[in-house]
Amino acid sequence: MTEPTIRPSETTLRGLLDGPWAHVRQKSRDQLRGDLFAPVAGLGVAEHRERVMEQLRTIAGTEMAGYGFSSAHGGSDDVGASVVAFEMLVCDLSLMVKVGVQWGLFGGAIQALGTEEHHAWYLPRVISLGLPGCFAMTETGHGSDVQGLRTTARYDPDTQEFVVDTPDDDARKDYIGNAARDGVLAVVFAQLITGGTNHGVHALLVPIRDADGHPMPGVRIEDCGPKAGLNGVDNGRLWFDHVRVPRTALLNRYGDVAPDGSYSSPIESRNRRFFTMLGTLVRGRISVAGGAGTATKAALTIAIRYADTRRQFESPSGEEVRLLDYRAHQRRLLPALARSYALHFAQEELVRTLHDGSRGDPLSEEDQRRLEARAAGIKAVATWHATHTIQTCREACGGAGYLANNRLPQLKADTDVFTTFEGDNTVLLQLVSRGLLTRYRDSFGDLDPKGMARFVAGQFIDTVIERTAARPLIERLVDATRRRGESDIRERGWHLDLLEDREQHIVEGLARRLRRAGSGDAAFEAFNDAQDHVLKAGRAHVDRIVLEAFVAAIDRCEDPDTRAVLDKLCDLYALSIVEEDRGWFLEHGRLTASRAKAVTEAVNTLCAELRPHAAVLVDAFALPDEWLAAPIALGAEETRQEERRTGGASR
Known part of the structure; x- marks a missing residue:
């Protein structure tokens, strides 16, 4: 392959990914170093527990422990920082969970559900670990x-x-x-x-x-x-x-x-009291989504670095081919990388909303419900993505990926339960759909003729889909596409319009289906019978908001080359979603057979175009080599650095 003419900036990418809490991410990279925080494979249960507790005591001596607590009791009044710091604990996911229990769930419940007397008496000792x-x-x-x-x-x-x-x-x-x-x-x-x-x-x-x-x-x-x-x-x-x-x-x-x-x-x-109490604990669900995201990034970094240097089978020229030069291998890893970027930016928006709601005026009841539903949906999708992607990365590294000292087996084992705790994913997607149906009902009532006319007139997006800061940008892109009619397969407005349309159609159909059932036992049976439809609505909603978050993040990037690569990565995310669900799009007339084939061709082309940038895209995650602790990733990095120094890279 020839050298790419586009050269994305790793520094720019890292700045965009690190986001508003870049200082917290960097502090984690700087402080969680040395033998105590280096991943160790093969520890016994008792030894592992003692090691994690020692790590926890060390963190308790830093400001990290108090990020999410009130400054009046020794904290920093920075809920966003507490979530981001949790996300960064990929050196040992047992430590990540232990931190989440002590300062997120236990301490967080005292702060959220208690009153000043509880705060003054307990929180200083919770922060210092004097009270586990x-x-x-x-x-x-x-x-x-x-x-x-x-x-x-x-x-x-x-x-x-x-x-x-x-x-x-x-x-x-x-x-x-x-x-x-x-x-x-x-x-x-x-x-x-x-x-x-x-x-x-x-x-x-x-x-x-x-x-x-x-x-x-x-x-x-x-x-x-x-x-x-x-x-x-x-x-x-x-x-x-x-x-x-x-x-x-x-x-x-x-x-x-x-x-x-x-x-x-x-x-x-x-009922309202119960859901209000649970709503104050939403930080745990958001944290789990972010932690799963970081574990997925670690696995992708290991697998892509390895595939970038590992050679297998000779080409016609006689030189062995790098794994990442095979289209099938690109297909395994690069769409997953694109989804990880997309979920990262959706997670960042979630953390911003949580943080802003904790500092200024409390969120309205409606905004709080939206936050909870979005947190539930992103947690479900992010943790399922982690489970699937880490397994794919393990397989992509062959026998080397099965060795404990290459970290992937431990990442796989540790993240598997993420799909279950802080809410079973299937239940969480039902929660997302219930929120959509509630907003639908509030906007359209029983779908009387007037309500139906509003719906047909295209008011769904304005009334049921929440308006975010990025919404004007999204609407401009969609409107421009609609005015032009048939769009290019890689046109962003078409991607946005397609996912919005899918969500609208599914929610409308689900609302009609449940409305016919009436109430009582009949309503329960109808909801139970429609479980596949319910889950489909929740997933369609999350796919759409994640794409919008990715588009908004690209809009913040000012470096042309970096933005060009992010545009391709966003195209790959959107089109891989469409390809994944092409059966629905074909069945409902949103794609023709030839257009569906063109989507698959575009995914292949995008994989080829992004292949030269894959290493930079994972390096921008900036996970220290000490945390990766995988010889197959570290050796690959050393080889790439030598190629960069000598100009010998052949991509």
């Missing part, structure tokens, strides 16, 4: 269905205490990080009962270990034992046998109990 804790929500019999949790917290007005109880084994708290070894205090989610009335799920602070590390009276702790991955995290099970905690143990921002047992809340509706 757990987030005890999931039960053996109830995971995603949090409203159905069966742990109880009954108020005793005679002693002004809550009595926390596990009624049976199905109600035990399960898979709880920090529970098996290190946790001292747990945020326990339970049905709050006063005077015989159940007020729904609330959170209480329950001590689980004494100063000597022994279980507290009435608390039973069991180790979950070895897992497929993340064995540096001490997951455990908790039972409570009529454990008494003081009335002040209730995290009472959204619901309080007076000494006499009377209950009060600023939110009258039990």
Whole structure:
């Protein structure tokens, strides 16, 4: 291959990827170095847990631990920084999860659900790691269905205490990080009962270990034992046998109990109160999406560097061919790379929204619902992408990818559960679709003639699809394409229009389908029967917003060569989405057979055009070699540097 005439700037790419929290990313690269943070393969469970706890203690001595907490209690008032710092912990994903449990879930719940008294008493010790804790929500019999949790917290007005109880084994708290070894205090989610009335799920602070590390009276702790991955995290099970905690143990921002047992809340509706409480914990879901994204970037960096130097089979000239010069190999890795870039920019928008909502005026109820739905959708798509891409990278590296010292097996094992925790992905996509249907109903009611006329007139996008800062740019591109009629296969406006149209059509069809069912049991059966349609709507929505985020990011890039490469990468993302779902587009008349073939040809061409830039695109992730810890990636990097120095690269 000839040298590319376009030369993207790795520095420009890195600046765009690092985004508004570039200083946090760089601080992570600088501080998490040395033997303590170098990935180590083959550790036993006990040894791995101790190593991760030592890493956690080191981080507790830095400002990283306090990013997401109030400055009044030793933090930095920077929620965005806390999420980005979490994303960067790819040196060991067990450390990533352990950080998430201590400062994201446990500390985050105290900050979000507690009041000033709780903040002043607990948060300084949470930040310093003087108080290791757990987030005890999931039960053996109830995971995603949090409203159905069966742990109880009954108020005793005679002693002004809550009595926390596990009624049976199905109600035990399960898979709880920090529970098996290190946790001292747990945020326990339970049905709050006063005077015989159940007020729904609330959170209480329950001590689980004494100063000597022994279980507290009435608390039973069991180790979950070895897992497929993340064995540096001490997951455990908790039972409570009529454990008494003081009335002040209730995290009472959204619901309080007076000494006499009377209950009060600023939110009258039990359902609304429940969803408001859960909504404050959305940071965990956003963090998981970002962590999965970084793990995927690490796998792609390893696989693409390896493919850029590993040679296999002779060409007619007699020289062995690099793996990345084979179209089939490009097809395996480069569309995945394009999707990782797209998801990165969508994640950045998500973090900005979360951060802005935590600093200024609180988000409106509608905006909060949009944030939660978007977080759910991106988490689902990003973690499924991680699972698929890391496996592809493992296979693309052949036997070398199966060796533990090349990191890919550990990345695969550690990220597999990301599709499950912080919400099962299938359930999360249903949540996204429910949000779309709610907005559809709010805009069009029961689709009376007037509502239908509005719909046919093309108001769906304006009323159901949220307006973002990038929306004017998106609309200009789409309008320009529509005015011209038949568009070029790589025209951005056509990509945007196609994904918008797919989302609109699917949501409209789903709304009609469910509306015919009525209510009660019939409505449940209809929703159950339409599960494939529901999931399709959620996925179509996420594909569209991710593409829009990518387009908006390119608009911020000022370097012409870098922008040209990003344009190709965005084309590859959009067209690979279309190719992946070409059956739908053909069935619904959005593509002709010849146009569908042209999409596949364009994907092949884009892979060829991006091949010379693949190394720069992964190098721009700026993951230190120490974190990759894969000889096949490091050797490839050394070879490429030598080729650059001597001018011997043949691409």
